[in-house]
Amino acid sequence: MFRQKQPAVKLTRAQAMACIPVKGGLVQESRLESGEILLSYPDYKQPWFTRVIRRLGGPSDSKVRIKKLQLDVLGTSVWELFDGKRSVRQVIELFADKYSLHPKEAEVSVSQFLRALGRRDLIGLK
Numbered sequence: 001m002f003r004q005k006q007p008a009v010k011l012t013r014a015q016a017m018a019c020i021p022v023k024g025g026l027v028q029e030s031r032l033e034s035g036e037i038l039l040s041y042p043d044y045k046q047p048w049f050t051r052v053i054r055r056l057g058g059p060s061d062s063k064v065r066i067k068k069l070q071l072d073v074l075g076t077s078v079w080e081l082f083d084g085k086r087s088v089r090q091v092i093e094l095f096a097d098k099y100s101l102h103p104k105e106a107e108v109s110v111s112q113f114l115r116a117l118g119r120r121d122l123i124g125l126k
Helices: 011-016 048-055 073-081 089-098 102-117
Strands: 020-025 028-031 037-042 066-070 122-125
Touching: 011 020, 037 073, 073 089, 073 102, 089 102, 102 122
Parallel strands: none
Antiparallel strands: 020 122, 028 037, 037 066
């Protein structure tokens, strides 16, 4: 009845740094007047009560919602570094150089940003 979630693949730190971030194919980006990027993406996840109503024979709302996420200046600069060729390590190094950050500080910031985008299925790692 309930599907079990697949266990997350555990990567070592070195393996994670060697991965290449890839933008999701269904993500649309537009640049705002401020220079920041606005991401639009489909949200296929339904709230739990919608699933319950549908299972009980209620009306099925099959519309796919479009969600939007506005990136700030730092998020925009990291997003622009995702070209499908650079590794996570290279993105962190470029980000640290651009904003004169300590490498560890840049690593923490970029890693958290990658996790947040990954949870929304906006990026993948290859």
